[in-house]
Amino acid sequence: MVGLMFCVALLGAILVLGLYKPALWAWSAALAIAALLWKSDAVNGSAGLFGALLWFAAASFAALAIPSLRRARVTGPLFERVRGTLPKVSETETQALEAGTVGFDAELFSGEPHWNKLRAMPSVMLTPEEQAFLDGPTEELCGLIDNWKARHQQRDIPEEIWDFAKRHGFLGMLISKAHGGLGFSAQAQSLIIGKIASRSPDAVIIVMVPNSLGPGELIEKYGTDEQKEHYLPRLARGDDIPCFALTGPTSGSDAATMRDIGTVFRGDDGKPAIRLSWDKRYITLAPKATLLGLAFRLLDPDNLLGKGTEPGITVAMIPADHPGVQIGRRHLPSGAAFPNGPTWGRNVVIPADWIIGGEAMAGQGWRMLMECLSAGRAISLPSVATAGSKAMLRFTTAYARLRRQFGLPIARMEGVEEPLARMIETAYASEAARAVTAAMVSRGERPSVLSALMKYQTTERMRHSVNDALDIHGGRAICDGPSNYLQSAYQMVPIGITVEGANILTRTLITFAQGALRSHPYLVDEIKAAQDQNEARGLEEFDRAFSSHAAYTFANGAGAFLHGITGSMFVPAPEKSFDTANWYRHLGRASRSFAFVADLTITTLGGRLKTRQKISGRLADALSELYILACVLKRFEDDGRLSVDRTFVDLAAMNGLYRFQEAMRGAIDNFPVASVRWAMRAAVFPLGARYRPAPDELGQRAVQLVLGSQDVRDRLTRYIYVSHDPDDPTGLLEVALKKAIAAEQAEKKLDRAVRDGLVHRYHGVDWIGEAIERGAVTESEGQQLRDLEALIARVIAVDNFDPAALKPNYRSGSPFSNGSSRSGSNGTGAGNGNGNGHGRSFEAAAE
Numbered sequence: 001m002v003g004l005m006f007c008v009a010l011l012g013a014i015l016v017l018g019l020y021k022p023a024l025w026a027w028s029a030a031l032a033i034a035a036l037l038w039k040s041d042a043v044n045g046s047a048g049l050f051g052a053l054l055w056f057a058a059a060s061f062a063a064l065a066i067p068s069l070r071r072a073r074v075t076g077p078l079f080e081r082v083r084g085t086l087p088k089v090s091e092t093e094t095q096a097l098e099a100g101t102v103g104f105d106a107e108l109f110s111g112e113p114h115w116n117k118l119r120a121m122p123s124v125m126l127t128p129e130e131q132a133f134l135d136g137p138t139e140e141l142c143g144l145i146d147n148w149k150a151r152h153q154q155r156d157i158p159e160e161i162w163d164f165a166k167r168h169g170f171l172g173m174l175i176s177k178a179h180g181g182l183g184f185s186a187q188a189q190s191l192i193i194g195k196i197a198s199r200s201p202d203a204v205i206i207v208m209v210p211n212s213l214g215p216g217e218l219i220e221k222y223g224t225d226e227q228k229e230h231y232l233p234r235l236a237r238g239d240d241i242p243c244f245a246l247t248g249p250t251s252g253s254d255a256a257t258m259r260d261i262g263t264v265f266r267g268d269d270g271k272p273a274i275r276l277s278w279d280k281r282y283i284t285l286a287p288k289a290t291l292l293g294l295a296f297r298l299l300d301p302d303n304l305l306g307k308g309t310e311p312g313i314t315v316a317m318i319p320a321d322h323p324g325v326q327i328g329r330r331h332l333p334s335g336a337a338f339p340n341g342p343t344w345g346r347n348v349v350i351p352a353d354w355i356i357g358g359e360a361m362a363g364q365g366w367r368m369l370m371e372c373l374s375a376g377r378a379i380s381l382p383s384v385a386t387a388g389s390k391a392m393l394r395f396t397t398a399y400a401r402l403r404r405q406f407g408l409p410i411a412r413m414e415g416v417e418e419p420l421a422r423m424i425e426t427a428y429a430s431e432a433a434r435a436v437t438a439a440m441v442s443r444g445e446r447p448s449v450l451s452a453l454m455k456y457q458t459t460e461r462m463r464h465s466v467n468d469a470l471d472i473h474g475g476r477a478i479c480d481g482p483s484n485y486l487q488s489a490y491q492m493v494p495i496g497i498t499v500e501g502a503n504i505l506t507r508t509l510i511t512f513a514q515g516a517l518r519s520h521p522y523l524v525d526e527i528k529a530a531q532d533q534n535e536a537r538g539l540e541e542f543d544r545a546f547s548s549h550a551a552y553t554f555a556n557g558a559g560a561f562l563h564g565i566t567g568s569m570f571v572p573a574p575e576k577s578f579d580t581a582n583w584y585r586h587l588g589r590a591s592r593s594f595a596f597v598a599d600l601t602i603t604t605l606g607g608r609l610k611t612r613q614k615i616s617g618r619l620a621d622a623l624s625e626l627y628i629l630a631c632v633l634k635r636f637e638d639d640g641r642l643s644v645d646r647t648f649v650d651l652a653a654m655n656g657l658y659r660f661q662e663a664m665r666g667a668i669d670n671f672p673v674a675s676v677r678w679a680m681r682a683a684v685f686p687l688g689a690r691y692r693p694a695p696d697e698l699g700q701r702a703v704q705l706v707l708g709s710q711d712v713r714d715r716l717t718r719y720i721y722v723s724h725d726p727d728d729p730t731g732l733l734e735v736a737l738k739k740a741i742a743a744e745q746a747e748k749k750l751d752r753a754v755r756d757g758l759v760h761r762y763h764g765v766d767w768i769g770e771a772i773e774r775g776a777v778t779e780s781e782g783q784q785l786r787d788l789e790a791l792i793a794r795v796i797a798v799d800n801f802d803p804a805a806l807k808p809n810y811r812s813g814s815p816f817s818n819g820s821s822r823s824g825s826n827g828t829g830a831g832n833g834n835g836n837g838h839g840r841s842f843e844a845a846a847e
């Protein structure tokens with residue numbers, strides 16, 4: 001019995017010691033003491049195998065504590081192995097991996113996050129000028145947009161929208177004031193873009209694209225003084241409309257493999273010039289653009305620019321009316337109204353000083369793009385997607401309260417409550433994470449890993465919210481027409497999923513792999529040491545990093561196990577976390593588990609991680625849940641710890657931890673190396689997988705809170721555009737909802753009268769008149785009900801059309817246009833234009 005107690009105490013001591021990452025000699029001393037105790041009278045353990053094992057372990061640690069011995073026996077051979085097996089990383093991969101900054105993601109990878117670093121991030125703060133712009137011109141622009149007209153009648157963004165956007169400086173929000181732009185913070189840009197997106201997923205594109213990766217940002221950051229002075233004021237005013245062309249038919253996700261080339265030669269004026277051939281597609285704003293930002297591979301056979309014969313990917317600005325530039329045709333992405341189309345050119349000659357940043361930046365294109373993307377990805381799509389999720393919630397809560405079936409508002413039915421609760425969680429959590437991430441970018445961070453996870457998580461969650469909204473609206477959302485306020489979002493969801501790094505790739509390849517390499521506390525040092533040309537110095541560095549790495553791995557494994565068997569109760573919570581301390585503790589445990597599994601994954605799989613995407617995708621999900629839940633806790637604090645919001649926090653926390661657990665379970669269960677899989681499972685799930693999704697009752701409470709209080713509904717959907725115009729389909733929802741809340745008592749009386757058979761709701765019958773006559777409702781209640789029913793009749797109405805009005809306004813045509821003939825392997829552009837499966841051309845209808 002005493003022996004058993006000794007073993008349990010020893011295990012506990014090892015785990016606790018492990019948590020504090022002691023030096024190797026301390027391990028040796030502790031094990032030697034344990035060996036002596038084992039033999040002492042108090043324990044009286046048999047001196048046999050167990051005692052010998054303890055002495056052996058103590059001696060091993062002592063040997064490892066001697067640097068020369070450790071290098072000879074352990075780190076030296078390992079160093080040689082790592083040196084020989086390091087995967088080849090291309091120049092573009094290295095630039096992508098090194099782009100951006102490491103911030104709070106490193107805390108999550110450490111296993112011991114300093115929550116105060118995140119809590120110190122400012123909450124949403126705008127300057128008075130930014131706030132006035134959000135409340136003024138942004139609100140006004142939203143009011144001008146008519147989605148139906150843009151998408152179906154004009155199939156274009158109307159000129160008055162462009163003019164308004166240009167006049168008020170929307171196209172130059174990221175351009176500094178010194179160059180004629182608005183110079184707004186990332187937080188302000190995010191909120192402005194979000195508000196417009198909540199009104200029109202089409203119109204927001206004309207504001208979002210000039211304010212994200214493209215000529216404006218690239219010139220502002222890398223341009224020469226002349227380029228800045230010439231182009232930035234023009235772009236800010238909208239005198240120039242930019243587009244940015246990276247993607248081509250053969251280079252989509254793998255954009256760095258582009259076949260577009262520019263060859264440097266000496267021009268007639270004696271200066272270097274570039275002869276360019278390109279074929280790009282899907283380029284947003286291209287049909288309307290006056291300034292084309294073009295990414296291409298630069299060759300310089302005579303080394304005229306002094307950067308070698310293959311400087312690499314380069315970005316130049318080319319006026320769209322420059323001879324040879326082919327631009328103007330349109331794609332039709334998801335029936336969208338915003339301009340998007342291909343551009344191509346053959347042997348187009350431009351001066352070398354049209355390279356952004358001038359000749360000095362030849363070959364620097366990929367680095368520039370990756371740097372900008374690591375910040376931009378945190379703003380554009382997360383803002384649009386978060387606003388989309390909030391708008392879906394706002395519209396759907398109103399509709400579900402107004403739409404009645406089986407004698408009840410459908411919102412009261414449990415089956416509808418379930419997706420509504422999901423939408424509430426998404427709106428609360430996405431806004432929490434959006435605000436924190438935008439604040440990071442506003443402070444100058446370029447969080448490459450967090451921006452990648454934000455891009456795929458917020459767009460993916462929006463996709464679910466849009467689907468839920470459609471399901472709850474039923475046929476009302478399916479039949480398109482001017483009164484359908486969901487179809488444009490539904491149709492455009494795949495665009496958000498696909499652009500700026502398609503989600504599958506961003507989830508499975510970018511987020512975790514990049515995170516593990518960038519945010520791991522020792523891995524980068526180990527890789528650098530292994531790559532050191534000076535082998536002796538490399539070994540010394542490797543040895544140092546590896547020793548710390550081993551202690552880190554053990555500490556995280558011990559921590560995960562300990563917190564697993566003690567229900568997270570010993571995890572420290574940050575000060576003043578009050579009633580959410582419990583969630584911080586669970587997050588702390590989760591971070592330990594994640595750090596341990598992430599570490600073993602990357603060290604075991606190494607270069608194979610690129611292809612083990614089902615593992616890395618799940619770990620990206622796990623990391624995302626940690627980050628988003630941390631942001632939820634921060635939002636709760638920033639909003640003043642409102643007791644009503646605890647329901648949303650608990651909902652997000654329970655579901656988030658459950659999804660985290662499932663992602664980890666999936667990664668561990670499918671881990672390809674059995675011994676590592678076993679170690680991971682033992683540390684992370686010592687008592688099994690114990691988190692459960694939020695109970696039904698919590699979801700129900702969340703839905704009741706939102707339906708029962710306009711304040712709560714407003715707070716959950718804050719920063720989006722809300723119309724109160726009864727002639728606008730979404731404004732009608734707001735007006736009708738207000739009336740429904742005011743007429744709740746009268747509605748109940750009428751319902752009772754119908755149930756009692758006093759009145760009948762049949763076409764051609766004035767049932768409200770009958771209810772008044774029979775004393776079921778008063779005269780004034782009857783009027784309230786008449787007003788409400790008239791509004792609801794409009795809310796549930798769907799559009800119908802004269803068949804002739806639905807005839808397509810485009811027709812097929814024969815002239816050459818499909819991309820396949822331009823991108824043939826001989827690159828001559830001499831296609832036959834017969835449409836060999838890549839696409840067909842269409843010409844304007846001669847109406």
Ligand SMILES: Cc1cc2nc3c(=O)[nH]c(=O)nc-3n(C[C@H](O)[C@H](O)[C@H](O)COP(=O)(O)OP(=O)(O)OC[C@H]3O[C@@H](n4cnc5c(N)ncnc54)[C@H](O)[C@@H]3O)c2cc1C
Binds near residue numbers: 252333
């Ligand atoms: C409406 C719209 C607007 C756009 N605007 C612009 C623009 O302004 N400028 C511009 O340059 N480009 C633009 N794009 C291009 C966009 O960035 C690309 O569509 C995107 O990068 C994906 O390329 P792809 O469509 O060729 O898909 P593919 O690269 O063919 O990918 C297909 C699928 O395979 C997955 N996949 C590919 N490789 C991997 C991998 N290694 N691991 C795991 N999964 C992988 C992807 O995630 C995707 O799901 C736009 C696209 C659209 C649709």
